[in-house]
Amino acid sequence: DAGVTQSPTHLIKTRGQQVTLRCSPKSGHDTVSWYQQALGQGPQFIFQYYEEEERQRGNFPDRFSGHQFPNYSSELNVNALLLGDSALYLCASSLRQGTYNSPLHFGNGTRLTVT
Amino acid sequence: AQTVTQSQPEMSVQEAETVTLSCTYDTSENNYYLFWYKQPPSRQMILVIRQEAYKQQNATENRFSVNFQKAAKSFSLKISDSQLGDTAMYFCAFARDDKIIFGKGTRLHILP
Numbered sequence: 520d521a522g523v524t525q526s527p528t529h530l531i532k533t534r535g536q537q538v539t540l541r542c543s544p545k546s547g548h549d550t551v552s553w554y555q556q557a558l559g560q561g562p563q564f565i566f567q568y569y570e571e572e573e574r575q576r577g578n579f580p581d582r583f584s585g586h587q588f589p590n591y592s593s594e595l596n597v598n599a600l601l602l603g604d605s606a607l608y609l610c611a612s613s614l615r616q617g618t619y620n621s622p623l624h625f626g627n628g629t630r631l632t633v634t
Numbered sequence: 635a636q637t638v639t640q641s642q643p644e645m646s647v648q649e650a651e652t653v654t655l656s657c658t659y660d661t662s663e664n665n666y667y668l669f670w671y672k673q674p675p676s677r678q679m680i681l682v683i684r685q686e687a688y689k690q691q692n693a694t695e696n697r698f699s700v701n702f703q704k705a706a707k708s709f710s711l712k713i714s715d716s717q718l719g720d721t722a723m724y725f726c727a728f729a730r731d732d733k734i735i736f737g738k739g740t741r742l743h744i745l746p
Contacts, residue, residue, distance in 0.1 A: 552734075561638075561725050561736030562679070575732050607677060622669070623734065625679035 521546055523626035525610050531632045532600050538631060540595040544612030545624045550574075551593040552623065553585060554609040562609055568593050569615050597631075605633045636661045638728050640737035647716055648745050654701075655711045655740050657726030667729040668702065670711045673739070674722040682724070685709065716744045 524543045532538050544551050550569045554562035564577035568587035582598045591612075597604055607630050611623040637660045647653040659668070670682040685693045685702050692700050697717075701710045713720055721744045726737040 552732075559738070561727075561738050562734075564733050564735070567732055577733065609679065611679070622681045622684060623679075627676060627678045 523610055523612050523624050525608075525626035525629050527629060528627070529630045529632075531634060533634055534600055534602060536600050537596065537598045538600060540597075540608050540610075540629045540631070541592065542595070542610030542612075542626060543592045544610075548612035548614055548624065549591050550613045550615045551587060551591065552611045552613070553593070553595045554611065555579070556607040556609055556628070558606070565595070600633045602633050605631060607631075636663075636728050636730070636735050638726050638735050638737035640724075640726055640740050642740045643738075644741040644743070646743040646745055649716060649718060651716055652712060652714050653716055653742065655713075655724050655726075655742065657709045657711070657737060659707050659709065659726070659728045661707070661728065661730070663730055665730070668700075668709045669727040669729065669734070670698070670700070670709075671725045671727060671736070672720075672722045673725065679725070683711065713742075718744050718746060720744050 522545050526541045552567040553565040556562040565579050566573050567575040571587045584596045587593045607628045609628045610626045613623050639658045666687045668685045672680045672682050683693050683695045683698050692702050697714045699712045723739045725739045728735045
């Protein structure tokens, strides 16, 4: 049973560029959440997707956008990259019926470096 | 707004000892969930233990147990008989309305 998979593992981009990160949820899960984890910090909630719509959003600018596909996989897009966007981006999947009855399963993350 | 505070940035204990990680949180809500997650060097966040706020009984999972003090808004994690594989970052987290708020973490070193 495959868990949450994220690609790529590492990525280096230049300021001003755009980046797309990908996530495939754990088999059977229908909800995907994205988190940003800066170095030495805890993960911060970016947004959550269910039924191909953004359902919840954290305190992140519109430069951060996402998408969920019919197969439940998801993309995170970041436009006009800033140095401060350098972080580990974590994807987590769960069942919509209850994030707490169905705990989050995390991927190994994508390490994004903006130079 | 909810906040989660972990006051111990780093801790070290000898293998087989017991260690307690502290966590406090701030919320005006009455129903919520609390979690401890472990993040080893592999980077994957792994759920260690969870607690529903409406349950008075402290959660336990094998060597891991919590001391949940709702009135004090405290949620500490006790690891008994610590093992080398317990070395990791540990994050306390608060959850409500499908949002999970994490603390800054405690780096735990288990020494041989």
